[in-house]
Amino acid sequence: MRRVFGGLATFAAVAAIATPALAGEPLKPYVFLVVDTSGSMIDNATGFGPPSCPGSVDTRLDHAKCAIAGIANSYGDMVVGLGRFRESSTDTNPANGCSMNGVDCTDCWNAGLTGPSCTAALFSDARLEVLVGMFDGNNSDLVRWNDFTAGTCTSNNVANNPDIYAGGWTPIAGSLNGTKRYWQGLQASDGTTLLASGQPGFDPIRNDPLRNVFLPSGRQCRPYIVISLTDGEESCTQFSNTTAAAASLLTTAVDARTYRIETKAIGFGVSPGNSSIEGIAHAGGATDVAGVNEGIYVQNEEQLQLAISSILAEAVKFEQCNNLDDDCDTLIDEDFPNRGAACDNGLFGICRGTGTYGCTPTGAGTQCNITSPGQSPRTETCNALDDDCDNRIDEGLSCSCTGVEICNNADDDCDGRIDESLSRGCGTDVGECSVGTQVCTAGAWGACSGVGPTAESCNNRDDDCDGVIDGLVRDCSALPGGNPDTGICRPGVQTCTTGAWGGCVGEIGPATEACDTLDNDCDTRTDEGTGGADCSSSCGVGQTVCTAGVLTCEGTTGGGPEVCNDFDDDCDGRVDESVPDNGPCTMAPDGQPLCMPGVFRCVGGTYVCQGGEPPVPEQCDCDDNDCDGQTDEGSLCGPGATCSQIHCQCALPCASGEFPCPEGRVCTDGLCILDPCFGVTCDPLPNGDRTVCDAGTCVRACDSVSCGAGQVCVGALGECRPDNCTTFPDRCAADERCVAGVCVDDPCAGVTCGAQEYCQGGQCYGSCTGVVCPTGQRCDRGTCEPDPCGAPCPGTRVCDEDAGMCIENPCQDITCQPGEACDPQTAQCGPDPCLGVVCPRDGDVCSLGTCAAPPAGPDARPYDEDRVTTGGGGGCQSGPGGGLGAGALALAVAAGMLRRRRAVAARGGRS
Numbered sequence: 001m002r003r004v005f006g007g008l009a010t011f012a013a014v015a016a017i018a019t020p021a022l023a024g025e026p027l028k029p030y031v032f033l034v035v036d037t038s039g040s041m042i043d044n045a046t047g048f049g050p051p052s053c054p055g056s057v058d059t060r061l062d063h064a065k066c067a068i069a070g071i072a073n074s075y076g077d078m079v080v081g082l083g084r085f086r087e088s089s090t091d092t093n094p095a096n097g098c099s100m101n102g103v104d105c106t107d108c109w110n111a112g113l114t115g116p117s118c119t120a121a122l123f124s125d126a127r128l129e130v131l132v133g134m135f136d137g138n139n140s141d142l143v144r145w146n147d148f149t150a151g152t153c154t155s156n157n158v159a160n161n162p163d164i165y166a167g168g169w170t171p172i173a174g175s176l177n178g179t180k181r182y183w184q185g186l187q188a189s190d191g192t193t194l195l196a197s198g199q200p201g202f203d204p205i206r207n208d209p210l211r212n213v214f215l216p217s218g219r220q221c222r223p224y225i226v227i228s229l230t231d232g233e234e235s236c237t238q239f240s241n242t243t244a245a246a247a248s249l250l251t252t253a254v255d256a257r258t259y260r261i262e263t264k265a266i267g268f269g270v271s272p273g274n275s276s277i278e279g280i281a282h283a284g285g286a287t288d289v290a291g292v293n294e295g296i297y298v299q300n301e302e303q304l305q306l307a308i309s310s311i312l313a314e315a316v317k318f319e320q321c322n323n324l325d326d327d328c329d330t331l332i333d334e335d336f337p338n339r340g341a342a343c344d345n346g347l348f349g350i351c352r353g354t355g356t357y358g359c360t361p362t363g364a365g366t367q368c369n370i371t372s373p374g375q376s377p378r379t380e381t382c383n384a385l386d387d388d389c390d391n392r393i394d395e396g397l398s399c400s401c402t403g404v405e406i407c408n409n410a411d412d413d414c415d416g417r418i419d420e421s422l423s424r425g426c427g428t429d430v431g432e433c434s435v436g437t438q439v440c441t442a443g444a445w446g447a448c449s450g451v452g453p454t455a456e457s458c459n460n461r462d463d464d465c466d467g468v469i470d471g472l473v474r475d476c477s478a479l480p481g482g483n484p485d486t487g488i489c490r491p492g493v494q495t496c497t498t499g500a501w502g503g504c505v506g507e508i509g510p511a512t513e514a515c516d517t518l519d520n521d522c523d524t525r526t527d528e529g530t531g532g533a534d535c536s537s538s539c540g541v542g543q544t545v546c547t548a549g550v551l552t553c554e555g556t557t558g559g560g561p562e563v564c565n566d567f568d569d570d571c572d573g574r575v576d577e578s579v580p581d582n583g584p585c586t587m588a589p590d591g592q593p594l595c596m597p598g599v600f601r602c603v604g605g606t607y608v609c610q611g612g613e614p615p616v617p618e619q620c621d622c623d624d625n626d627c628d629g630q631t632d633e634g635s636l637c638g639p640g641a642t643c644s645q646i647h648c649q650c651a652l653p654c655a656s657g658e659f660p661c662p663e664g665r666v667c668t669d670g671l672c673i674l675d676p677c678f679g680v681t682c683d684p685l686p687n688g689d690r691t692v693c694d695a696g697t698c699v700r701a702c703d704s705v706s707c708g709a710g711q712v713c714v715g716a717l718g719e720c721r722p723d724n725c726t727t728f729p730d731r732c733a734a735d736e737r738c739v740a741g742v743c744v745d746d747p748c749a750g751v752t753c754g755a756q757e758y759c760q761g762g763q764c765y766g767s768c769t770g771v772v773c774p775t776g777q778r779c780d781r782g783t784c785e786p787d788p789c790g791a792p793c794p795g796t797r798v799c800d801e802d803a804g805m806c807i808e809n810p811c812q813d814i815t816c817q818p819g820e821a822c823d824p825q826t827a828q829c830g831p832d833p834c835l836g837v838v839c840p841r842d843g844d845v846c847s848l849g850t851c852a853a854p855p856a857g858p859d860a861r862p863y864d865e866d867r868v869t870t871g872g873g874g875g876c877q878s879g880p881g882g883g884l885g886a887g888a889l890a891l892a893v894a895a896g897m898l899r900r901r902r903a904v905a906a907r908g909g910r911s
Contacts, residue, residue: 025327025329026316027221027222028222030225031078031079031134031312032080032081032083032182034176034227034229035061035082035084035229036230037061037164037167038166040232042059043269044059045062045063045300052301053065053069053147055148059166061166063301063304064301067302067304067305068142069146071309072139072140081133082131082141085127085128085168086129123241124174124188124189125174125177126189126194130194135201147163148163171234171237172228172230172234173234173237174245176242176246176248176249177248179249180261183204183261184205184253222328223315224259225263226263229268230268246265264311265294265296266296266298267295268304272295281296296311319335320363321333321360336365338357338366339366342354345370345374349377349385349391350374350377350387350389352374353372354371354372374389380395380396382397395409407444407445409443410443419442426448426449428465431462432462432465433451435450453465453466460498466662467672468641469498469639473496474494475492476501477491477504486519490508491507492506492507505592509522509590515531516549516604517549527549530544532544541555542568544575550575553567553568553575562577562578566604566605566606567605579602581600582601584598586598588612588614592615594612594614595615598611613627618632618633620649637650644673646669647671652672653670677696680698690702690718692704700718701713701718701719705720710723711723722741737835739817739818740818747761748760748761748762748836753840756841761849766781768781768850768852769841771784775791779850789804821834833848
């Protein structure tokens, strides 16, 4: 069996699904999820407890809603629509159960109210209700329908903060028929609106930019999927109509083309192998394999999240190495850039063979195809070659060797011997461990001759060599054949001291059964045999009865003051109530003396000693464990270890060197004490703030950070950052840019350039891509001008325009503030003329205000990523990612200075 999800699992890695038009990105599917909102969906989800969302309860529907909200919040880029069974009601009287939170049904069109009896009408395609259409960026809409914050069902609230409710029948076939109509951009056959025309996500196939892209097999490029989530079987028609509805989706016609839409069936709370779920899955496109479940079966929120994310991950299309465009981005094998590149067989010297990378037989990657095999190894000779292919040249020969012998299987000191007399110390002499030596043989250090650590046992020895002898504690019980964890009985503890287990201390054994709702005699029964005693008194003739842990006297009237005698003396139906304690006690019920006294309390008509603390063997913990008036007396720690009265633990002195203490301990006050933060993982707070470990407790990182003037601690980082627009870009208006922490006017705000132009400094310019300038000239903002250096400068060198010669770039070691750039002519930081520039051609980058293709060739110098703006879309924009971040006056001056200093080559090379 497979596809039965259980346990909490990490979402499948589909969070990186991106727009297919970008090279190297996977192709995301279009998915429409239909949620079962029949009445059975509010049944308990088999006792898993409430899901993780605030305000949810343990029902199948709440688990499903919380899972959908988690998927929507986790994946930033996906196309998933949401629908549900359309339910209706002709009874609008809240007294007949037709209300939601006290609001009349007429105001609750989204509440999923129980409708009339399930008839053939519920087989129609109007049984689907589209809640959220399929379109990019609909994550917040998915969350709104599943965030448990709808409150009441007023019309205004429905429009602004809706939610999914359950009630009614299970029209699976009708919902699938309606789903096909929605994919085709149609409303229901009877005119019922599935999703209003013009709403986001209406007519999803016609709005798909890849709708006309088909694979050689004839199937559309983008996967189209329907997920049918249900907890029951079809209740509104014959099941053959249900499977026919799923099968019909496989041949969905839109504008004379046929599209394949597969249906994935998820059974919520049903047993694996369910005939209904399997029937829908097989009819919806899954291959029927004998003995294998093709449906998916889940029980709670976590399993449903994993199921949906698994469907998304399986549908994502990635490029394969097969000379085909698998992800439909017009590029072939772009995810395998090393295809055709040089490679070798990984051997050394004359044995190295060379070739090129080619596709593997499965197309999953590339492999090195050797075309020029290397030679066979031979005896090393003095020829400056690696003849024996061991990545060493002329080793062991007296060609020109000098130096000290090291463990490398070579004659380093040229005495005709290899690795002679090489040994070193190893191990430790703490506890049962002993130091030893390692001997070098054939270039490798051998095993250590010393004794290493073993698991600690009760033998008066430091077996694990941590400086502590024994120190073990275990549960114990003296009860013959009994269960020490039954009723009030609890096991005691034994402590290993000097190689022997001590007595069993602190065990709680069986006691006489009392009427207190406890199993006092540890026989798995409660309060048995505690009633039936004669309680006749001045109240009259009566007999004791134990009810809900209270022993009462029945049949008596009247009475006197209450005393500790297990009788209802004052005839008020209660026994021994308000009887005061009878002073302190120093002996436990089992006869053990108490270090701390207890108190005599009235229990079952008798004063019993309760509370107090029994003595235990002394330990190094700053407590008087054996109650002799002394603390941590005696030899409690192993050889070399000290019982610290400051840290209340045994600890060895800190060693010298880079690692003074073993893992899990930290050097404090000269001792290796337990590190309270060892193994502690601090997760971010719900608001995303970073946390760190402090004395074993995770605290907000910013609470322990003190920032200087003009700075503020950013919660998500736990670090100080400038308290200005550099850290908080939203502080700048749409027509502003942040430069050196200050919002300044964007001179490109409101400027509209031509299709192949861009805005820089408030003016429109053309790209230098494709511009070929005569020899001795260069391209500046789309126009050729004289090149002061005559030609582009190679490598990292730039043109000194005043001297007319190439020099090393003086800006290489200069870091400017955000929004600024270093001018190589002055080696000074100033407003970055590329800030906010959007180059008009795909692949162009901006440098010093000029857009051009990036440099290429072996001598090309990559652009500084902090000062380069990639192209995208043409024109000029004033929102985030567009416009210039310097003031108009400052940019005018900068542009004038840089105009004569630019050095952008015709093909994008910088000089």
